Amino acid sequence: MQTIKVGNMSVKTGEKASGYVEVKDTEIELPVTIICGDKEGKTIFISGGVHNAEYVGIQTAIEIANEISPSKLTGNLIILPLMNRTGFEHRTMSMVYEDGKNLNREFPGNQQGTVADKICYTVVTEFQKNADYYIDLHCGDGYEDLTPYVYCVGAAAPEVVKKARAMAEVVNVPYLVQSPCGTGGSYNYAGSCGIPSILIERGCLGIWSKEEVELGKEDVRNVLRYLGVLEGDVSKRTYNPTDVGTVIYKNAGHTGCWYPTKRSGDTFKKGEILGYIKDYFGNVLEICVAEMDGILLYQVSSLSIIKGGSMVAYGENPNQK
Numbered sequence: 001m002q003t004i005k006v007g008n009m010s011v012k013t014g015e016k017a018s019g020y021v022e023v024k025d026t027e028i029e030l031p032v033t034i035i036c037g038d039k040e041g042k043t044i045f046i047s048g049g050v051h052n053a054e055y056v057g058i059q060t061a062i063e064i065a066n067e068i069s070p071s072k073l074t075g076n077l078i079i080l081p082l083m084n085r086t087g088f089e090h091r092t093m094s095m096v097y098e099d100g101k102n103l104n105r106e107f108p109g110n111q112q113g114t115v116a117d118k119i120c121y122t123v124v125t126e127f128q129k130n131a132d133y134y135i136d137l138h139c140g141d142g143y144e145d146l147t148p149y150v151y152c153v154g155a156a157a158p159e160v161v162k163k164a165r166a167m168a169e170v171v172n173v174p175y176l177v178q179s180p181c182g183t184g185g186s187y188n189y190a191g192s193c194g195i196p197s198i199l200i201e202r203g204c205l206g207i208w209s210k211e212e213v214e215l216g217k218e219d220v221r222n223v224l225r226y227l228g229v230l231e232g233d234v235s236k237r238t239y240n241p242t243d244v245g246t247v248i249y250k251n252a253g254h255t256g257c258w259y260p261t262k263r264s265g266d267t268f269k270k271g272e273i274l275g276y277i278k279d280y281f282g283n284v285l286e287i288c289v290a291e292m293d294g295i296l297l298y299q300v301s302s303l304s305i306i307k308g309g310s311m312v313a314y315g316e317n318p319n320q321k
């Protein structure tokens with residue numbers, strides 16, 4: 001008999017339960033569903049809402065939690081659909097409501113810090129501690145245009161990276177990025193602790209659709225099937241993700257108005273202009289120029305752009321290699 005414990009919840013082989021796990025010394029209770037398979041096996045942690053306007057990932061996690069029953073599993077699922085709950089409930093875009101921090105920069109967190117640090121600490125010590133594998137569901141933020149792609153951890157032991165890459169390869173998206181980071185992001189930190197971890201980017205602009213959620217759920221189910229946790233074979237996909245190699249994350253050098261010239265998913269040559277930042281009179285403050293041939297993974301879509309915040313992110317175009 002296997003028992004999975006998260007906070008005050010305790011769920012045994014063959015059981016499914018939903019409830020809340022408190023973030024100590026805060027008013028926050030995180031929603032969680034634990035599904036323990038009829039057959040014992042590995043435990044997969046699935047999270048959404050690290051960024052609270054990333055609705056496709058959140059709704060995907062909610063529906064996966066509702067739809068999978070213990071009879072279909074060899075192993076266990078721990079599903080946290082909404083990590084930044086107060087942000088969601090105050091519609092703060094991606095920041096934690098109480099302290100304005102971005103959870104994805106704060107892992108592993110600590111119990112003595114601000115609310116965001118405490119949420120990260122709780123996720124590490126209550127959720128990640130149970131996990132053999134980890135799937136984190138993201139999208140472009142409410143102000144970001146994004147083409148679907150998948151990250152796997154790179155700053156981890158070679159066998160962890162290999163396993164994470166194999167998980168990422170069954171996700172139905174055109175591009176794969178191996179992250180060099182070992183802290184900051186929830187999945188990055190999990191990877192550095194030995195948990196093969198991936199992050200799926202699907203959806204953007206603070207909207208969601210049934211179609212995107214269906215695709216998101218099939219991504220999750222396929223990773224679970226690949227890991228032998230969910231019954232059935234990995235289904236046919238449209239895409240096999242191609243590694244885009246180096247990714248350039250270019251932050252804005254000025255606050256002002258943003259005028260992009262491309263759309264996410266577009267490819268371009270080194271030296272092409274990707275967008276302009278102008279002041280409130282239309283004077284150009286900054287020109288964003290491609291530093292290599294690339295594929296645009298995401299970019300700011302709002303007219304508003306903020307100095308030091310994201311502007312564009314692009315990888316090497318694998319089709320031009």
Ligand SMILES: [Zn+2]
Binds near residue numbers: 138139140141
């Ligand atoms: Zn995100």
